[in-house]
Amino acid sequence: MKKRWVRMILGITILSFAFTGCSRQGTSDEITVYGQVAKIEGEHITIALAQRKDSSSEIPEEDYSNVILTGEEQVITVSDKTEVQESEVSSGKQEETEAGSIDDIETGDIIVAILEGADAKTVTILPDASSIEKQDSADQAETDGTAKGIIELSAVLQVDGKSDTSDKESLGSSKENESVVLVKNSGTLNMTNAKLTKAGDTTSVDESSFYGVNAVFVTTAGSESSIGKSEITSSSEGSGGIFSSGKDALVHVSDVKIETSGGSSKGLTATYGGTIEAADVDITTSGDQSPPIAAGKGGGTVSVTGGNISASGQGSPCIYSEGKIALEDLTGNSETGxxxxxxxxxxxxxxxxxxxxxxxxxxxxxxxxxxxxxxxxxxxxxxxxxxxxxxxxxxxxxxxxxxxxxxxxxxxxxxxxxxxxxxxxxxxxxxxxxxxxxxxxxxxxxxxxxxxxxxxxxxxxxxxxxxxxxxxxxxxxxxxxxxxxxxxxxxxxxxxxxxxxxxxxxxxxxxxxxxxxxxxxxxxxxxxxxxxxxxxxxxxxxxxxxxxxx
Structure with a gap:
Protein backbone atom coordinates (compact mmCIF):
# COMPACT_ATOMS: atom_id res chain seq x y z
CA MET A 1 0.00 0.00 0.00
CA LYS A 2 1.20 3.52 -0.76
CA LYS A 3 2.11 5.48 2.34
CA ARG A 4 1.35 9.15 2.62
CA TRP A 5 1.76 10.54 6.14
CA VAL A 6 0.94 14.01 7.34
CA ARG A 7 4.23 14.21 9.25
CA MET A 8 6.19 13.48 6.08
CA ILE A 9 4.84 16.27 3.92
CA LEU A 10 7.47 18.96 4.13
CA GLY A 11 7.58 22.30 2.37
CA ILE A 12 4.96 21.58 -0.26
CA THR A 13 2.70 24.12 -1.86
CA ILE A 14 -0.69 22.41 -1.70
CA LEU A 15 -3.40 24.04 -3.76
CA SER A 16 -3.94 27.75 -3.97
CA PHE A 17 -5.98 28.33 -0.83
CA ALA A 18 -5.35 28.23 2.93
CA PHE A 19 -7.33 26.23 5.44
CA THR A 20 -8.99 27.23 8.68
CA GLY A 21 -8.93 24.36 11.17
CA CYS A 22 -9.87 21.00 9.66
CA SER A 23 -12.27 22.50 7.17
CA ARG A 24 -13.15 25.85 5.68
CA GLN A 25 -16.21 27.44 4.22
CA GLY A 26 -15.87 28.23 0.50
CA THR A 27 -18.99 29.38 -1.24
CA SER A 28 -22.23 29.23 0.72
CA ASP A 29 -22.66 25.59 -0.35
CA GLU A 30 -19.04 24.35 -0.22
CA ILE A 31 -16.79 23.09 2.57
CA THR A 32 -13.16 21.98 2.24
CA VAL A 33 -11.88 19.15 4.44
CA TYR A 34 -8.33 17.91 4.84
CA GLY A 35 -7.00 14.69 6.37
CA GLN A 36 -6.12 11.03 5.97
CA VAL A 37 -8.30 8.33 4.40
CA ALA A 38 -9.15 5.98 7.27
CA LYS A 39 -11.73 3.71 5.63
CA ILE A 40 -13.25 3.09 2.21
CA GLU A 41 -16.66 1.43 1.93
CA GLY A 42 -17.88 1.69 -1.64
CA GLU A 43 -18.61 5.37 -2.35
CA HIS A 44 -18.34 6.31 1.34
CA ILE A 45 -14.89 7.41 2.51
CA THR A 46 -14.06 8.12 6.15
CA ILE A 47 -11.55 10.97 6.59
CA ALA A 48 -9.48 11.26 9.78
CA LEU A 49 -9.34 15.05 10.05
CA ALA A 50 -6.09 16.96 10.65
CA GLN A 51 -4.92 20.01 12.59
CA ARG A 52 -1.66 21.67 13.65
CA LYS A 53 0.23 20.27 16.64
CA ASP A 54 0.29 23.70 18.26
CA SER A 55 -3.55 23.82 18.07
CA SER A 56 -3.46 26.89 15.84
CA SER A 57 -6.68 27.26 13.89
CA GLU A 58 -4.78 27.59 10.62
CA ILE A 59 -3.24 24.78 8.65
CA PRO A 60 -0.25 26.31 6.86
CA GLU A 61 -0.31 26.45 3.10
CA GLU A 62 3.23 25.10 2.64
CA ASP A 63 4.72 23.51 5.79
CA TYR A 64 2.86 20.34 6.77
CA SER A 65 5.50 18.99 9.19
CA ASN A 66 3.50 20.41 12.10
CA VAL A 67 0.24 18.58 11.31
CA ILE A 68 -1.36 15.73 13.27
CA LEU A 69 -4.67 13.88 13.20
CA THR A 70 -7.32 15.27 15.57
CA GLY A 71 -9.12 12.03 16.34
CA GLU A 72 -12.26 13.36 14.63
CA GLU A 73 -13.64 11.77 11.48
CA GLN A 74 -15.92 12.81 8.66
CA VAL A 75 -17.63 10.60 6.10
CA ILE A 76 -17.78 11.90 2.53
CA THR A 77 -19.38 10.48 -0.59
CA VAL A 78 -17.29 10.05 -3.74
CA SER A 79 -19.11 9.22 -6.96
CA ASP A 80 -18.55 9.18 -10.70
CA LYS A 81 -19.30 12.91 -10.66
CA THR A 82 -16.35 13.61 -8.35
CA GLU A 83 -13.29 15.12 -10.01
CA VAL A 84 -10.23 13.27 -8.68
CA GLN A 85 -6.72 14.68 -9.08
CA GLU A 86 -3.29 13.45 -8.04
CA SER A 87 -0.62 16.03 -7.26
CA GLU A 88 2.81 15.82 -8.85
CA VAL A 89 5.98 16.82 -7.02
CA SER A 90 9.33 18.14 -8.18
CA SER A 91 12.12 19.14 -5.76
CA GLY A 92 9.77 18.87 -2.81
CA LYS A 93 7.07 21.20 -4.14
CA GLN A 94 3.81 20.60 -5.87
CA GLU A 95 3.99 21.94 -9.40
CA GLU A 96 0.91 20.50 -11.08
CA THR A 97 -1.85 17.94 -10.75
CA GLU A 98 -2.96 15.21 -13.09
CA ALA A 99 -6.35 13.61 -13.55
CA GLY A 100 -7.03 10.55 -11.45
CA SER A 101 -9.96 8.26 -10.69
CA ILE A 102 -11.88 7.02 -7.69
CA ASP A 103 -9.84 3.80 -7.81
CA ASP A 104 -6.68 5.84 -7.08
CA ILE A 105 -7.91 6.73 -3.58
CA GLU A 106 -6.49 4.33 -0.99
CA THR A 107 -6.55 3.93 2.77
CA GLY A 108 -3.71 6.04 4.19
CA ASP A 109 -3.81 8.72 1.47
CA ILE A 110 -3.75 12.36 2.52
CA ILE A 111 -6.45 14.20 0.63
CA VAL A 112 -8.14 17.57 0.26
CA ALA A 113 -11.87 17.35 -0.58
CA ILE A 114 -14.27 20.12 -1.57
CA LEU A 115 -17.78 19.16 -0.50
CA GLU A 116 -21.34 20.14 -1.23
CA GLY A 117 -23.03 18.70 1.81
CA ALA A 118 -21.52 15.22 2.15
CA ASP A 119 -20.88 14.87 -1.59
CA ALA A 120 -17.33 15.47 -2.83
CA LYS A 121 -17.06 17.79 -5.85
CA THR A 122 -13.30 17.37 -6.02
CA VAL A 123 -10.72 15.21 -4.26
CA THR A 124 -7.01 15.98 -4.53
CA ILE A 125 -4.64 13.23 -3.44
CA LEU A 126 -1.54 14.86 -1.98
CA PRO A 127 1.92 13.70 -3.10
CA ASP A 128 3.38 10.34 -2.22
CA ALA A 129 5.89 10.68 0.60
CA SER A 130 8.55 8.77 -1.30
CA SER A 131 8.65 11.50 -3.95
CA ILE A 132 9.13 14.23 -1.31
CA GLU A 133 11.72 12.94 1.11
CA LYS A 134 15.11 11.56 0.20
CA GLN A 135 14.39 8.50 2.28
CA ASP A 136 11.03 7.03 3.12
CA SER A 137 10.48 6.61 6.85
CA ALA A 138 10.08 2.88 6.31
CA ASP A 139 13.56 2.68 4.79
CA GLN A 140 14.92 4.82 7.61
CA ALA A 141 13.36 2.53 10.19
CA GLU A 142 15.06 -0.46 8.58
CA THR A 143 18.39 1.38 8.60
CA ASP A 144 18.54 2.66 12.16
CA GLY A 145 16.09 0.37 13.93
CA THR A 146 13.47 3.00 14.65
CA ALA A 147 9.82 2.27 14.06
CA LYS A 148 7.64 5.07 15.27
CA GLY A 149 4.58 6.73 13.84
CA ILE A 150 2.64 9.86 14.62
CA ILE A 151 0.45 8.31 17.30
CA GLU A 152 2.30 7.60 20.54
CA LEU A 153 1.98 4.03 21.76
CA SER A 154 0.17 3.64 25.09
CA ALA A 155 -1.28 0.77 27.11
CA VAL A 156 -3.09 -0.19 30.30
CA LEU A 157 0.00 -2.09 31.43
CA GLN A 158 3.28 -0.49 30.39
CA VAL A 159 6.65 -2.05 31.11
CA ASP A 160 9.03 0.82 30.42
CA GLY A 161 12.75 0.09 30.70
CA LYS A 162 12.37 -2.40 33.55
CA SER A 163 11.74 -6.10 34.16
CA ASP A 164 8.34 -7.31 35.26
CA THR A 165 6.22 -10.45 35.62
CA SER A 166 2.50 -11.01 35.46
CA ASP A 167 0.41 -14.08 36.31
CA LYS A 168 -3.35 -14.63 36.21
CA GLU A 169 -4.17 -11.04 35.35
CA SER A 170 -7.27 -9.99 33.42
CA LEU A 171 -6.70 -6.70 31.62
CA GLY A 172 -8.65 -4.80 29.03
CA SER A 173 -8.91 -1.52 27.14
CA SER A 174 -11.80 0.13 25.32
CA LYS A 175 -10.01 3.38 24.42
CA GLU A 176 -9.09 4.21 20.84
CA ASN A 177 -5.39 3.77 20.01
CA GLU A 178 -4.67 2.19 23.40
CA SER A 179 -3.10 -1.25 23.74
CA VAL A 180 -3.56 -3.56 26.69
CA VAL A 181 0.13 -4.40 27.20
CA LEU A 182 3.17 -2.44 25.99
CA VAL A 183 6.83 -3.38 26.58
CA LYS A 184 9.27 -0.66 25.53
CA ASN A 185 12.67 1.00 26.08
CA SER A 186 14.57 -2.27 26.69
CA GLY A 187 11.94 -3.52 29.09
CA THR A 188 11.23 -7.21 29.71
CA LEU A 189 7.98 -8.92 30.67
CA ASN A 190 7.06 -12.51 31.46
CA MET A 191 3.27 -12.90 31.36
CA THR A 192 1.37 -16.13 32.03
CA ASN A 193 -2.26 -17.19 32.42
CA ALA A 194 -3.54 -13.82 31.23
CA LYS A 195 -6.88 -12.78 29.76
CA LEU A 196 -6.48 -9.70 27.59
CA THR A 197 -9.40 -7.98 25.88
CA LYS A 198 -9.50 -5.01 23.51
CA ALA A 199 -12.25 -2.73 22.21
CA GLY A 200 -11.96 0.81 20.83
CA ASP A 201 -10.95 1.45 17.23
CA THR A 202 -7.73 2.82 15.85
CA THR A 203 -7.74 6.26 14.24
CA SER A 204 -5.14 5.13 11.70
CA VAL A 205 -5.18 1.70 10.09
CA ASP A 206 -1.68 2.26 8.71
CA GLU A 207 -0.21 3.16 12.12
CA SER A 208 -1.82 0.02 13.54
CA SER A 209 -0.48 -2.13 10.69
CA PHE A 210 3.03 -0.66 10.75
CA TYR A 211 3.73 0.13 14.41
CA GLY A 212 1.19 -1.76 16.52
CA VAL A 213 -0.99 1.17 17.56
CA ASN A 214 -4.14 -0.27 19.22
CA ALA A 215 -2.86 -3.86 19.16
CA VAL A 216 -3.45 -5.93 22.28
CA PHE A 217 0.09 -7.03 23.23
CA VAL A 218 2.93 -4.88 21.85
CA THR A 219 6.71 -5.10 22.20
CA THR A 220 8.95 -2.43 20.68
CA ALA A 221 12.62 -2.02 19.69
CA GLY A 222 15.18 -3.41 22.11
CA SER A 223 12.59 -5.02 24.39
CA GLU A 224 11.76 -8.66 25.06
CA SER A 225 8.58 -10.28 26.29
CA SER A 226 6.95 -13.65 26.69
CA ILE A 227 3.31 -14.63 26.96
CA GLY A 228 2.09 -18.15 27.69
CA LYS A 229 -1.08 -20.06 28.54
CA SER A 230 -3.14 -16.97 27.79
CA GLU A 231 -6.18 -15.74 25.87
CA ILE A 232 -6.30 -12.61 23.72
CA THR A 233 -9.56 -11.23 22.33
CA SER A 234 -10.14 -8.06 20.33
CA SER A 235 -13.28 -6.70 18.66
CA SER A 236 -12.15 -3.35 17.28
CA GLU A 237 -10.59 -1.91 14.13
CA GLY A 238 -6.80 -2.19 13.96
CA SER A 239 -6.54 -4.36 17.06
CA GLY A 240 -4.06 -7.10 16.25
CA GLY A 241 -3.30 -9.78 18.80
CA ILE A 242 0.49 -9.83 19.34
CA PHE A 243 2.76 -7.25 17.73
CA SER A 244 6.57 -6.97 17.63
CA SER A 245 7.99 -3.84 16.02
CA GLY A 246 11.51 -2.43 15.79
CA LYS A 247 15.06 -3.69 15.84
CA ASP A 248 15.68 -6.39 18.46
CA ALA A 249 12.06 -6.45 19.58
CA LEU A 250 11.43 -10.08 20.55
CA VAL A 251 8.24 -11.83 21.68
CA HIS A 252 8.05 -15.45 22.85
CA VAL A 253 4.59 -16.99 22.54
CA SER A 254 3.46 -20.36 23.86
CA ASP A 255 0.03 -21.97 24.20
CA VAL A 256 -1.88 -18.78 23.40
CA LYS A 257 -5.36 -18.41 21.93
CA ILE A 258 -6.02 -15.29 19.85
CA GLU A 259 -9.39 -14.15 18.45
CA THR A 260 -9.79 -10.88 16.53
CA SER A 261 -12.97 -9.71 14.82
CA GLY A 262 -12.21 -6.14 13.71
CA GLY A 263 -10.79 -5.11 10.36
CA SER A 264 -7.00 -4.89 9.97
CA SER A 265 -6.56 -7.02 13.10
CA LYS A 266 -3.96 -9.69 12.47
CA GLY A 267 -3.07 -12.48 14.87
CA LEU A 268 0.74 -12.35 15.01
CA THR A 269 2.58 -9.44 13.36
CA ALA A 270 6.26 -8.47 13.24
CA THR A 271 7.48 -5.28 11.53
CA TYR A 272 10.67 -3.22 11.11
CA GLY A 273 13.04 -5.93 12.35
CA GLY A 274 10.81 -7.22 15.15
CA THR A 275 10.65 -10.99 15.86
CA ILE A 276 7.99 -13.37 17.13
CA GLU A 277 8.84 -16.93 18.15
CA ALA A 278 5.68 -18.92 18.80
CA ALA A 279 4.54 -22.46 19.58
CA ASP A 280 1.14 -24.09 19.98
CA VAL A 281 -1.05 -21.19 18.90
CA ASP A 282 -4.76 -21.08 18.12
CA ILE A 283 -5.52 -17.99 16.01
CA THR A 284 -8.88 -16.96 14.55
CA THR A 285 -9.46 -13.70 12.66
CA SER A 286 -12.79 -12.65 11.14
CA GLY A 287 -12.19 -9.03 10.11
CA ASP A 288 -11.19 -7.85 6.64
CA GLN A 289 -7.47 -7.53 5.83
CA SER A 290 -6.59 -9.70 8.84
CA PRO A 291 -4.27 -12.61 8.07
CA PRO A 292 -3.60 -14.71 11.17
CA ILE A 293 0.18 -14.59 10.60
CA ALA A 294 1.97 -11.62 9.06
CA ALA A 295 5.46 -10.24 8.69
CA GLY A 296 4.75 -6.64 7.82
CA LYS A 297 6.29 -3.32 6.85
CA GLY A 298 10.03 -3.01 7.17
CA GLY A 299 10.74 -6.73 7.38
CA GLY A 300 9.79 -8.65 10.50
CA THR A 301 10.40 -12.31 11.35
CA VAL A 302 7.76 -14.77 12.54
CA SER A 303 8.34 -18.43 13.34
CA VAL A 304 5.62 -20.76 14.60
CA THR A 305 5.70 -24.44 15.54
CA GLY A 306 2.41 -26.19 16.14
CA GLY A 307 -1.14 -24.93 16.19
CA ASN A 308 -4.09 -23.94 14.06
CA ILE A 309 -5.01 -20.71 12.27
CA SER A 310 -8.19 -19.52 10.56
CA ALA A 311 -9.26 -16.39 8.66
CA SER A 312 -12.72 -15.50 7.35
CA GLY A 313 -12.56 -11.77 6.50
CA GLN A 314 -12.17 -10.42 2.98
CA GLY A 315 -8.59 -9.98 1.82
CA SER A 316 -7.23 -12.22 4.57
CA PRO A 317 -4.83 -14.96 3.43
CA CYS A 318 -3.59 -17.51 5.93
CA ILE A 319 -0.10 -16.03 5.66
CA TYR A 320 1.10 -12.61 4.48
CA SER A 321 4.81 -11.84 4.28
CA GLU A 322 6.72 -8.63 3.83
CA GLY A 323 9.50 -10.22 5.89
CA LYS A 324 10.45 -13.77 6.90
CA ILE A 325 7.93 -16.39 8.00
CA ALA A 326 8.78 -20.00 8.94
CA LEU A 327 6.01 -22.39 9.99
CA GLU A 328 6.10 -26.04 11.07
CA ASP A 329 3.36 -28.50 12.03
CA LEU A 330 0.66 -25.91 11.52
CA THR A 331 -2.81 -26.31 10.02
CA GLY A 332 -5.09 -23.56 8.83
CA ASN A 333 -7.53 -22.12 6.34
CA SER A 334 -8.75 -18.90 4.80
CA GLU A 335 -12.44 -18.81 3.86
CA THR A 336 -12.01 -15.93 1.40
CA GLY A 337 -8.33 -15.41 0.61
Missing part, protein backbone atom coordinates in the same frame (compact mmCIF):
# COMPACT_ATOMS: atom_id res chain seq x y z
CA UNK A 338 -5.32 -17.23 -0.82
CA UNK A 339 -3.14 -19.55 1.19
CA UNK A 340 0.03 -17.46 0.99
CA UNK A 341 0.95 -13.97 -0.17
CA UNK A 342 4.60 -12.94 -0.42
CA UNK A 343 5.14 -9.26 -1.20
CA UNK A 344 8.53 -8.31 -2.65
CA UNK A 345 11.94 -9.64 -1.62
CA UNK A 346 10.59 -11.63 1.32
CA UNK A 347 9.98 -15.26 2.18
CA UNK A 348 7.74 -18.01 3.52
CA UNK A 349 8.94 -21.47 4.54
CA UNK A 350 6.57 -24.31 5.45
CA UNK A 351 7.36 -27.74 6.85
CA UNK A 352 4.73 -30.38 7.61
CA UNK A 353 1.88 -27.90 7.27
CA UNK A 354 -1.66 -28.26 5.92
CA UNK A 355 -3.35 -25.10 4.60
CA UNK A 356 -6.46 -24.36 2.55
CA UNK A 357 -7.35 -21.14 0.74
CA UNK A 358 -10.24 -19.84 -1.37
CA UNK A 359 -8.68 -16.94 -3.25
CA UNK A 360 -8.37 -16.06 -6.93
CA UNK A 361 -5.09 -17.96 -6.68
CA UNK A 362 -3.65 -20.40 -4.19
CA UNK A 363 -0.31 -18.64 -3.74
CA UNK A 364 0.52 -15.11 -4.81
CA UNK A 365 4.10 -13.91 -5.29
CA UNK A 366 4.21 -10.24 -6.25
CA UNK A 367 5.48 -6.77 -5.48
CA UNK A 368 2.84 -4.28 -4.41
CA UNK A 369 4.86 -1.08 -4.71
CA UNK A 370 4.78 1.12 -7.76
CA UNK A 371 8.34 0.25 -8.71
CA UNK A 372 9.36 -2.66 -10.90
CA UNK A 373 12.24 -3.91 -8.75
CA UNK A 374 13.12 -7.53 -9.45
CA UNK A 375 16.67 -7.61 -8.15
CA UNK A 376 15.85 -9.74 -5.09
CA UNK A 377 13.30 -12.54 -5.40
CA UNK A 378 10.29 -13.44 -3.35
CA UNK A 379 11.04 -16.87 -1.89
CA UNK A 380 8.85 -19.82 -1.03
CA UNK A 381 9.90 -23.24 0.27
CA UNK A 382 7.37 -25.94 1.12
CA UNK A 383 8.37 -29.35 2.47
CA UNK A 384 6.23 -32.42 3.28
CA UNK A 385 3.06 -30.36 3.34
CA UNK A 386 -0.39 -30.16 1.75
CA UNK A 387 -1.72 -26.99 0.12
CA UNK A 388 -5.31 -26.83 -1.09
CA UNK A 389 -6.90 -24.06 -3.14
CA UNK A 390 -10.66 -24.31 -3.69
CA UNK A 391 -10.81 -21.30 -6.01
CA UNK A 392 -10.84 -21.59 -9.80
CA UNK A 393 -7.65 -19.62 -10.44
CA UNK A 394 -4.03 -20.76 -10.77
CA UNK A 395 -2.20 -22.41 -7.91
CA UNK A 396 0.66 -19.91 -8.35
CA UNK A 397 0.27 -16.34 -9.58
CA UNK A 398 3.42 -14.26 -10.11
CA UNK A 399 3.38 -10.60 -11.15
CA UNK A 400 5.70 -7.59 -10.88
CA UNK A 401 8.41 -9.56 -9.14
CA UNK A 402 11.12 -12.16 -9.46
CA UNK A 403 10.37 -15.30 -7.45
CA UNK A 404 11.91 -18.59 -6.43
CA UNK A 405 9.79 -21.51 -5.24
CA UNK A 406 11.02 -24.89 -4.03
CA UNK A 407 8.50 -27.69 -3.48
CA UNK A 408 9.60 -30.88 -1.74
CA UNK A 409 7.24 -33.85 -1.51
CA UNK A 410 4.23 -31.56 -1.12
CA UNK A 411 0.67 -32.33 -2.19
CA UNK A 412 -0.97 -29.59 -4.24
CA UNK A 413 -4.75 -29.70 -4.58
CA UNK A 414 -6.55 -27.10 -6.66
CA UNK A 415 -9.69 -26.75 -8.77
CA UNK A 416 -8.33 -24.87 -11.77
CA UNK A 417 -6.28 -26.29 -14.62
CA UNK A 418 -3.42 -23.81 -14.30
CA UNK A 419 -0.44 -24.60 -12.12
CA UNK A 420 1.48 -21.36 -12.80
CA UNK A 421 0.42 -18.05 -14.27
CA UNK A 422 3.31 -15.59 -14.65
CA UNK A 423 1.98 -12.36 -16.08
CA UNK A 424 1.92 -8.58 -15.95
CA UNK A 425 -1.10 -6.69 -14.65
CA UNK A 426 -2.81 -3.44 -15.57
CA UNK A 427 -5.53 -3.23 -12.95
CA UNK A 428 -3.84 -3.20 -9.54
CA UNK A 429 -1.11 -0.53 -9.79
CA UNK A 430 1.54 -3.17 -9.17
CA UNK A 431 4.37 -1.79 -11.25
CA UNK A 432 4.08 -0.18 -14.65
CA UNK A 433 1.81 -1.89 -17.14
CA UNK A 434 3.93 -3.47 -19.86
CA UNK A 435 6.96 -3.74 -17.56
CA UNK A 436 5.55 -5.61 -14.57
CA UNK A 437 5.72 -9.22 -15.65
CA UNK A 438 6.42 -12.17 -13.38
CA UNK A 439 9.66 -14.16 -13.31
CA UNK A 440 9.60 -17.46 -11.45
CA UNK A 441 11.96 -20.37 -11.01
CA UNK A 442 10.10 -23.40 -9.64
CA UNK A 443 12.13 -26.37 -8.47
CA UNK A 444 10.45 -29.67 -7.69
CA UNK A 445 12.25 -32.18 -5.48
CA UNK A 446 10.47 -35.54 -5.28
CA UNK A 447 7.47 -33.46 -6.26
CA UNK A 448 4.30 -34.23 -8.24
CA UNK A 449 3.11 -31.30 -10.35
CA UNK A 450 -0.01 -31.19 -12.47
CA UNK A 451 -1.53 -28.40 -14.54
CA UNK A 452 -0.68 -25.99 -17.30
CA UNK A 453 2.06 -23.39 -17.08
CA UNK A 454 1.20 -20.12 -18.78
CA UNK A 455 3.36 -17.07 -19.30
CA UNK A 456 2.78 -13.76 -21.09
CA UNK A 457 5.12 -11.82 -23.35
CA UNK A 458 6.75 -9.86 -20.48
CA UNK A 459 7.20 -12.81 -18.11
CA UNK A 460 9.62 -15.69 -17.58
CA UNK A 461 9.30 -19.20 -16.17
CA UNK A 462 11.95 -21.79 -15.36
CA UNK A 463 10.94 -25.30 -14.24
CA UNK A 464 13.45 -27.69 -12.68
CA UNK A 465 12.34 -31.29 -12.09
CA UNK A 466 14.66 -33.27 -9.82
CA UNK A 467 14.75 -36.46 -7.73
CA UNK A 468 11.84 -38.32 -9.29
CA UNK A 469 9.63 -35.28 -9.74
CA UNK A 470 6.83 -35.41 -12.30
CA UNK A 471 4.97 -32.81 -14.32
CA UNK A 472 1.73 -33.51 -16.15
CA UNK A 473 0.71 -30.49 -18.18
CA UNK A 474 1.27 -28.09 -21.04
CA UNK A 475 4.10 -25.56 -20.83
CA UNK A 476 3.67 -22.23 -22.65
CA UNK A 477 1.10 -23.79 -24.94
CA UNK A 478 0.23 -20.51 -26.68
CA UNK A 479 3.92 -19.67 -27.21
CA UNK A 480 3.51 -16.21 -25.65
CA UNK A 481 6.15 -16.32 -22.92
CA UNK A 482 9.13 -14.00 -23.06
CA UNK A 483 11.30 -16.90 -21.89
CA UNK A 484 10.35 -20.39 -20.73
CA UNK A 485 12.91 -23.05 -19.77
CA UNK A 486 12.56 -26.56 -18.41
CA UNK A 487 15.07 -29.09 -17.13
CA UNK A 488 14.71 -32.72 -16.07
CA UNK A 489 17.13 -35.01 -14.33
CA UNK A 490 17.20 -38.64 -15.46
CA UNK A 491 14.79 -39.79 -12.74
CA UNK A 492 12.11 -37.15 -13.38
CA UNK A 493 9.29 -37.25 -15.93
CA UNK A 494 7.13 -34.90 -18.00
CA UNK A 495 3.77 -36.00 -19.41
CA UNK A 496 2.39 -33.66 -22.05
CA UNK A 497 -1.26 -32.64 -22.22
CA UNK A 498 -0.75 -30.23 -25.14
CA UNK A 499 1.86 -28.86 -27.51
CA UNK A 500 4.50 -26.90 -25.58
CA UNK A 501 7.05 -24.22 -26.48
CA UNK A 502 10.32 -23.71 -24.61
CA UNK A 503 13.35 -21.53 -25.13
CA UNK A 504 15.63 -24.11 -23.53
CA UNK A 505 15.08 -27.74 -22.61
CA UNK A 506 17.71 -29.64 -20.64
CA UNK A 507 17.40 -33.36 -20.01
CA UNK A 508 19.86 -35.71 -18.34
CA UNK A 509 18.20 -38.45 -20.39
CA UNK A 510 19.53 -37.55 -23.84
CA UNK A 511 17.02 -39.88 -25.52
CA UNK A 512 14.14 -38.12 -23.75
CA UNK A 513 12.58 -41.43 -22.80
CA UNK A 514 11.35 -39.72 -19.62
CA UNK A 515 8.91 -37.60 -21.65
CA UNK A 516 5.47 -39.06 -22.42
CA UNK A 517 3.99 -37.07 -25.30
CA UNK A 518 0.42 -38.41 -25.64
CA UNK A 519 0.67 -37.34 -29.28
CA UNK A 520 1.78 -33.78 -28.48
CA UNK A 521 5.05 -32.10 -29.40
CA UNK A 522 7.62 -29.86 -27.73
CA UNK A 523 9.11 -27.04 -29.80
CA UNK A 524 12.51 -25.65 -28.76
CA UNK A 525 14.60 -22.67 -29.89
CA UNK A 526 17.34 -24.21 -32.00
CA UNK A 527 19.33 -20.95 -32.00
CA UNK A 528 19.67 -20.89 -28.20
CA UNK A 529 23.05 -22.14 -26.97
CA UNK A 530 21.29 -23.94 -24.12
CA UNK A 531 19.96 -26.40 -26.68
CA UNK A 532 23.30 -27.16 -28.29
CA UNK A 533 23.12 -30.75 -26.99
CA UNK A 534 20.22 -31.33 -29.40
CA UNK A 535 22.18 -30.11 -32.41
CA UNK A 536 18.89 -29.02 -34.04
CA UNK A 537 17.70 -32.63 -34.09
CA UNK A 538 14.15 -33.89 -33.96
CA UNK A 539 13.53 -36.64 -31.42
CA UNK A 540 10.48 -38.88 -31.55
CA UNK A 541 8.91 -39.10 -28.11
CA UNK A 542 7.04 -41.91 -26.46
CA UNK A 543 3.37 -41.58 -27.39
CA UNK A 544 3.86 -40.33 -30.95
CA UNK A 545 4.82 -36.68 -30.38
CA UNK A 546 8.15 -35.06 -31.14
CA UNK A 547 10.79 -32.79 -29.67
CA UNK A 548 11.68 -30.54 -32.58
CA UNK A 549 13.20 -27.14 -33.37
CA UNK A 550 11.10 -24.15 -34.32
Missing amino acids: PIIVVDGKNSVSLNKCDFTGVGKQGIMLYQSTEGDSKEDPAKLKVTDSRLTSTGQGPMFYITNTKAEAVLINTELIYQGKILINAAGNDTNSWGTAGKNGGDITLTGIAQKLQGDIICDEISRVTINLTEQSTLKGTVNGENKGQNVDISLDKDSKWELTGDSYVNVIKNDDSKCSNIQSNGHSIYYDSSNAGNSWLNKKTITLSGGGKLLPW
